[in-house]
Amino acid sequence: MSPQTASTPRSDPPALSAERLRAALDGAASVFAPDDDGYETARTLEHGGVEHRPAAIVRPADTAGVARAVRFARDAGTPVSVRSGGHSVFGLGHADGALTIDLRGLEGIDVDVDGRTAWAGGGITAGAYSTAAGAHGLATPFGDTGGVGVGGITLGGGVGLLARSRGMTIDSLLGAEVVTADGEVLRVDAEQHPDLFWALRGGGGNFGVVTRFRFALGEVSDVVGGVMLLPATPASVAGLVAAADAAPRELTMILMVMTAPPMPMIPAEWHGRVVVMANLCWSGDLDRADAALAPVRNVAAAAGGAILDGLRTGPYAALLEGGPPAGSTVAVGRTFFTDGLDEPAAAHLLGELESVDAMMRAVQLRVLGGAVADVADDATAYAHRGAAVLGNVAAVAPTAAAAAGYTPWVETLADRLRGTSEGVYANFALDGGPATARAAYPGTTWDRLAAVKRTYDPANVFRGNVNVLPG
Numbered sequence: 075m076s077p078q079t080a081s082t083p084r085s086d087p088p089a090l091s092a093e094r095l096r097a098a099l100d101g102a103a104s105v106f107a108p109d110d111d112g113y114e115t116a117r118t119l120e121h122g123g124v125e126h127r128p129a130a131i132v133r134p135a136d137t138a139g140v141a142r143a144v145r146f147a148r149d150a151g152t153p154v155s156v157r158s159g160g161h162s163v164f165g166l167g168h169a170d171g172a173l174t175i176d177l178r179g180l181e182g183i184d185v186d187v188d189g190r191t192a193w194a195g196g197g198i199t200a201g202a203y204s205t206a207a208g209a210h211g212l213a214t215p216f217g218d219t220g221g222v223g224v225g226g227i228t229l230g231g232g233v234g235l236l237a238r239s240r241g242m243t244i245d246s247l248l249g250a251e252v253v254t255a256d257g258e259v260l261r262v263d264a265e266q267h268p269d270l271f272w273a274l275r276g277g278g279g280n281f282g283v284v285t286r287f288r289f290a291l292g293e294v295s296d297v298v299g300g301v302m303l304l305p306a307t308p309a310s311v312a313g314l315v316a317a318a319d320a321a322p323r324e325l326t327m328i329l330m331v332m333t334a335p336p337m338p339m340i341p342a343e344w345h346g347r348v349v350v351m352a353n354l355c356w357s358g359d360l361d362r363a364d365a366a367l368a369p370v371r372n373v374a375a376a377a378g379g380a381i382l383d384g385l386r387t388g389p390y391a392a393l394l395e396g397g398p399p400a401g402s403t404v405a406v407g408r409t410f411f412t413d414g415l416d417e418p419a420a421a422h423l424l425g426e427l428e429s430v431d432a433m434m435r436a437v438q439l440r441v442l443g444g445a446v447a448d449v450a451d452d453a454t455a456y457a458h459r460g461a462a463v464l465g466n467v468a469a470v471a472p473t474a475a476a477a478a479g480y481t482p483w484v485e486t487l488a489d490r491l492r493g494t495s496e497g498v499y500a501n502f503a504l505d506g507g508p509a510t511a512r513a514a515y516p517g518t519t520w521d522r523l524a525a526v527k528r529t530y531d532p533a534n535v536f537r538g539n540v541n542v543l544p545g
């Protein structure tokens with residue numbers, strides 16, 4: 075299924091009356107109908123090439139406004155799409171003809187410093203949350219990019235720069251406030267609606283709109299982190315994967331084997347050449363950092379020295395800054411898990427990256443283990459705890475049509491790298507169709523999710539996601 079068809083409503087919804095919508099919301103949300111100023115800006119998403127045109131976009135100011143919008147959509151027979159940080163890799167935040175509930179009016183965060191917990195609005199970004207928590211020397215693990223919404227990353231799982239030390243985002247989720255398909259507001263945690271609480275931890279946006287999340291916070295102040303850029307050879311790529319796997323769990327590493335972008339901090343002679351970028355975060359005692367990072371520096375030395383060594387001591391939240399401007403990226407990709415990456419596999423990967431002419435092509439390798447693997451597969455709806463590496467193959471192009479031309483290459487390489495590993499990570503999936511959903515939620519995870527779906531959203535109102543069918 076293509077990104078464009080993935081979240082398209084399955085039958086033509088009745089036309090939506092903006093007048094009736096405004097009357098129903100009665101000021102509880104800003105409304106952007108297609109003829110309104112602000113509609114085009116409001117429908118902008120992170121990824122370029124996604125052109126979904128919702129019937130209207132509403133931006134509620136609070137939970138009650140979200141509930142009103144859900145009830146209106148239900149009564150009007152209009153599908154719902156949910157937009158939080160707008161970073162869905164296939165533009166899930168909007169769907170053609172749907173009512174988009176844009177959560178950016180729910181961006182608050184309330185940190186309980188003594189209790190080591192925080193309540194955060196369903197529309198806050200990982201960066202804003204981490205900056206606010208970081209002011210108290212505290213953090214919840216999210217991903218590697220501050221612009222990503224806490225909403226999407228949490229519901230899909232959350233694998234980031236604190237993954238090996240503190241686990242996935244869902245491992246820090248303590249509770250949530252959820253507007254269900256019939257517009258009811260539920261408090262959900264281990265005691266209240268435990269089936270729904272289990273499903274929210276990895277099952278995506280299938281079960282309702284989460285208006286507030288309650289997270290545990292851990293003490294994380296200064297870390298050693300940043301990027302190192304190395305020449306890419308089979309030995310350097312496989313050596314970094316091995317070093318990341320063998321490292322103490324306080325070290326998390328995300329590798330990008332890619333064509334070097336023409337950025338000023340990268341020496342010009344490397345622009346366009348295949349390099350390996352290691353995005354590192356050491357969150358243990360600072361006086362143990364050098365020893366922990368020594369194997370990484372040894373790999374760099376063996377490869378002829380680092381092209382760029384951007385490792386610094388500083389606040390964890392600073393590592394999440396940056397990222398591409400909205401609408402700037404048109405890419406195709408395919409996610410996979412694998413047991414590891416030896417030198418022959420790395421050699422194959424490098425050969426493939428040299429073999430295509432996409433303006434940028436990359437293989438991302440997130441080395442897992444550590445705290446990610448401490449949790450049982452059935453404890454949450456993310457059932458891939460034993461995977462050693464989470465990967466993603468991507469090709470970037472100027473237009474969606476050009477990018478689509480690289481799809482066979484992307485798929486073939488991902489299939490080769492996954493070996494015998496099965497499954498996909500829902501947050502990196504490029505479509506939400508049945509095959510992807512089954513791969514993201516294998517075996518009994520699927521059965522349990524479908525049962526929760528039947529209870530809380532039997533009509534599949536929330537289907538703009540990696541979709542769990544109630545039937």
Ligand SMILES: Cc1cc2nc3c(=O)[nH]c(=O)nc-3n(C[C@H](O)[C@H](O)[C@H](O)COP(=O)(O)OP(=O)(O)OC[C@H]3O[C@@H](n4cnc5c(N)ncnc54)[C@H](O)[C@@H]3O)c2cc1C
Pocket residue numbers: 120155156157158159160161162163165166167168177196197216217218219221222223224225226227228229230231232233234278279280282283284285397398501502538539
């Ligand atoms: C540049 C970039 C970097 C990334 N880095 C990482 C990373 O390091 N680790 C990682 O795990 N993932 C990462 N991702 C993937 C990211 O986690 C997913 O794309 C996620 O869905 C984005 O969430 P969002 O809220 O920004 O997106 P949106 O497009 O706003 O939302 C995506 C979908 O999530 C659901 N959703 C979001 N919020 C809510 C809510 N409050 N209630 C109900 N449903 C909701 C809806 O189905 C919605 O359509 C990255 C993506 C990008 C583009």
